[in-house]
Amino acid sequence: MSTIALLGQPNSGKSTVFNQLTGARQHVGNWPGKTVEKKDGSFSYNGVKYELVDLPGSYALSGNSDEEIITEDFIKSGKADLVCILVDASQLERSMYMVSEFASMGKPAILILNMMDVAEKQNKSIDADLLSSRLGIPVLPFTAAEGKEYGKLKELIVKELSDPHTLSSTPYLASGKESKGKKSADQLKAESETKFQWVSEMLDGVTKTKSEKYELSKFDRIAIRPVLGKFVTIGIILLAFLVAMIICIPFMSLGSMIPQYTSGPISDALTGWNVHPWLVSIFSLMIPNVIYFSLSMAAFVLGVNLVFGFLEEVGFLARAAYQFDGVLSKIGLQGKAVAPLLMGFGCTIGGSCGTRVMDNWGQKMLAMAAVWAIPCASIWAIVPVISGMFFPAWGTLLICLGILLYIFVMIFLVSKIFGKKLAPVESRTGMIMELPPYHKAHWKHILKESFFKALDIFLRALRTVTLISLLFWALSYSKSGAVEDSILYKVGTTIEPVTKFFGMGWRTFMAFLSSAFAKEAVLGVLNSVFIGDNSLLNATFNAKTSGADAGSLSTVMSNSVSKAEALAFMFAVTFNIPCVMALSTTYRESHSLKWTSRVAFFYFGSALILSCIVYHLASLFM
Amino acid sequence: MKLSEVKVDQIATIRALGSDTHFLSRVTSIGMTEGTRVQVVRNDRKMPLLIYVRETLLALNRKDCEKIEVEVKA
Numbered sequence: 184m185s186t187i188a189l190l191g192q193p194n195s196g197k198s199t200v201f202n203q204l205t206g207a208r209q210h211v212g213n214w215p216g217k218t219v220e221k222k223d224g225s226f227s228y229n230g231v232k233y234e235l236v237d238l239p240g241s242y243a244l245s246g247n248s249d250e251e252i253i254t255e256d257f258i259k260s261g262k263a264d265l266v267c268i269l270v271d272a273s274q275l276e277r278s279m280y281m282v283s284e285f286a287s288m289g290k291p292a293i294l295i296l297n298m299m300d301v302a303e304k305q306n307k308s309i310d311a312d313l314l315s316s317r318l319g320i321p322v323l324p325f326t327a328a329e330g331k332e333y334g335k336l337k338e339l340i341v342k343e344l345s346d347p348h349t350l351s352s353t354p355y356l357a358s359g360k361e362s363k364g365k366k367s368a369d370q371l372k373a374e375s376e377t378k379f380q381w382v383s384e385m386l387d388g389v390t391k392t393k394s395e396k397y398e399l400s401k402f403d404r405i406a407i408r409p410v411l412g413k414f415v416t417i418g419i420i421l422l423a424f425l426v427a428m429i430i431c432i433p434f435m436s437l438g439s440m441i442p443q444y445t446s447g448p449i450s451d452a453l454t455g456w457n458v459h460p461w462l463v464s465i466f467s468l469m470i471p472n473v474i475y476f477s478l479s480m481a482a483f484v485l486g487v488n489l490v491f492g493f494l495e496e497v498g499f500l501a502r503a504a505y506q507f508d509g510v511l512s513k514i515g516l517q518g519k520a521v522a523p524l525l526m527g528f529g530c531t532i533g534g535s536c537g538t539r540v541m542d543n544w545g546q547k548m549l550a551m552a553a554v555w556a557i558p559c560a561s562i563w564a565i566v567p568v569i570s571g572m573f574f575p576a577w578g579t580l581l582i583c584l585g586i587l588l589y590i591f592v593m594i595f596l597v598s599k600i601f602g603k604k605l606a607p608v609e610s611r612t613g614m615i616m617e618l619p620p621y622h623k624a625h626w627k628h629i630l631k632e633s634f635f636k637a638l639d640i641f642l643r644a645l646r647t648v649t650l651i652s653l654l655f656w657a658l659s660y661s662k663s664g665a666v667e668d669s670i671l672y673k674v675g676t677t678i679e680p681v682t683k684f685f686g687m688g689w690r691t692f693m694a695f696l697s698s699a700f701a702k703e704a705v706l707g708v709l710n711s712v713f714i715g716d717n718s719l720l721n722a723t724f725n726a727k728t729s730g731a732d733a734g735s736l737s738t739v740m741s742n743s744v745s746k747a748e749a750l751a752f753m754f755a756v757t758f759n760i761p762c763v764m765a766l767s768t769t770y771r772e773s774h775s776l777k778w779t780s781r782v783a784f785f786y787f788g789s790a791l792i793l794s795c796i797v798y799h800l801a802s803l804f805m
Numbered sequence: 806m807k808l809s810e811v812k813v814d815q816i817a818t819i820r821a822l823g824s825d826t827h828f829l830s831r832v833t834s835i836g837m838t839e840g841t842r843v844q845v846v847r848n849d850r851k852m853p854l855l856i857y858v859r860e861t862l863l864a865l866n867r868k869d870c871e872k873i874e875v876e877v878k879a
Contacts, residue, residue, distance in 0.1 A: 397857035617861050
């Protein structure tokens with residue numbers, strides 16, 4: 184099978200071309216031994232299958248980062264039969280630098296002039312034929328987001344595979360060829376100047392060189408202001424989150440009907456056939472809920488990808504990144520992380536899949552770890568209820584304030600503990616980022632991509648959530664339905680001396696455990712362990728329908744739980760692993776079991792330590 | 806003068822980029838070489854500079870801008 188590689192700088196539209204060509208036939212993983220995302224896939228043309236590899240995006244091929252080394256090695260290895268180089272037609276001179284870097288490798292290539300629509304809008308004309316005759320390889324004017332252009336591209340690829348061309352002109356370097364190993368400052372300067380000189384020669388007469396002044400657009404004049412711009416940015420991201428919620432709510436409520444309407448009938452039918460109660464609870468409780476959870480997740484991913492796809496494509500996310508780079512760079516994150524972080528206040532799943540906009544894997548993983556620290560909407564719904572049982576209104580307010588402040592501590596800890604590995608200090612360079620011109624959004628492309636992503640997440644989530652649910656189910660299963668018969672109870676009461684040290688009795692500890700499963704489950708579980716009118720299993724899976732009676736729960740809880748324990752419990756729940764869906768989204772997005780579990784262990788452990796500290800401190804005063 | 810001292814809408818020509826190789830390979834690969842014309846689009850305190858280089862709007866860290874020597878034509 185022939186292999187085709189995609190090469191291009193960030194923002195050249197490489198991933199759009201990759202997604203459009205491969206559709207759902209793609210595989211995302213990591214390059215062996217590296218924390219750099221590897222995307223490969225395939226497409227068919229006239230009944231023949233072709234392999235496509237998306238090389239990591241970088242501005243140069245000078246071996247300065249893992250991304251650059253991987254790309255260079257891959258091209259040099261000759262594994263690709265053809266390299267498609269993508270350049271941004273609206274910024275041709277600058278993006279042609281990649282071609283000058285590639286030139287000396289002498290491999291077969293074609294040049295794709297992407298974003299022709301933007302270039303045309305800016306009245307930039309490009310003589311593709313002239314450029315092609317100078318370079319000696321085919322040059323294809325292209326708009327990656329237009330589905331109808333791919334026929335031409337595939338046709339060209341196939342033609343070139345049987346009759347390949349290599350660049351006929353390469354930058355003349357004074358040293359004869361590219362210098363190896365560490366280059367001196369003078370060498371670097373000379374080589375890049377020579378390369379840009381070569382680019383100018385290639386483009387002479389190809390484009391009309393205009394030295395017009397750059398004018399900020401009306402919108403940018405507001406969005407880029409130091410203070411006002413920040414408010415505008417936060418406002419737009421929150422609005423985007425709202426839109427994402429509106430998109431996913433119909434799917435979620437539809438999904439919630441699955442357990443609501445099927446649990447009863449399935450349970451009745453299976454019990455009627457004398458099926459073992461063990462299996463009955465799996466089929467009537469667990470499976471409908473797993474489908475519901477996975478569907479909710481997919482709906483979230485769909486909504487978030489739609490709005491994020493839009494914000495990214497029009498060029499807004501780059502402005503947001505510019506605004507917040509200063510603050511976020513202090514914790515090793517790029518400015519771009521601002522959007523997923525803010526989305527985390529709505530939903531950790533949304534925030535986690537929002538990290539797809541980050542430039543590299545390390546940034547993505549670090550951003551996800553930070554998003555986990557942001558209490559989602561469910562927390563803000565639960566905490567006041569629990570707090571209200573023990574504290575007056577002003578106390579609840581103080582607790583919420585305390586939680587808000589602790590977010591900063593948590594993100595600081597995350598950056599200290601994971602930042603060194605995920606975003607090595609030497610790679611934390613000051614911001615150099617292009618702000619792409621505002622584009623019109625190509626909705627068809629955004630819709631298609633979001634849909635594929637959602638479907639993919641749904642199928643994968645089914646597996647992950649089933650597995651974790653089975654585990655929790657086994658722990659909380661009780662033959663009689665009473666809490667006392669579950670493994671969780673037995674383990675819980677056995678280790679109570681230990682959990683007491685961390686500030687929680689076995690009941691609150693159990694609710695703490697369930698909060699790692701789903702935050703919505705916390706009230707249900709509290710209800711079931713304190714009042715015992717509901718099986719633990721039912722409480723966990725049917726959190727919303729089990730109707731936790733806050734009134735009677737309040738009486739019972741405030742009698743058996745001290746204020747200090749309640750306070751410790753609330754903090755522990757808030758900063759625990761967010762939920763099984765966030766956990767599985769993080770795994771799906773990072774493709775790294777190792778890092779997902781590291782982060783999960785960290786959150787679980789630090790929540791316990793936090794609980795311990797809060798409990799013992801609060802005990803001094805309460 | 807330093808790039809960070811250039812006023813908005815002035816056009817400067819890069820004269821010296823210093824000798825930090827890591828920094829050099831980053832800025833040159835994005836199009837800033839000695840002799841390149843740069844238009845400063847925004848220059849706000851405590852914010853990265855917005856500059857226009859080779860048809861591209863770039864945000865560049867303030868500290869990095871202090872390392873770049875430029876010349877402004879009157």
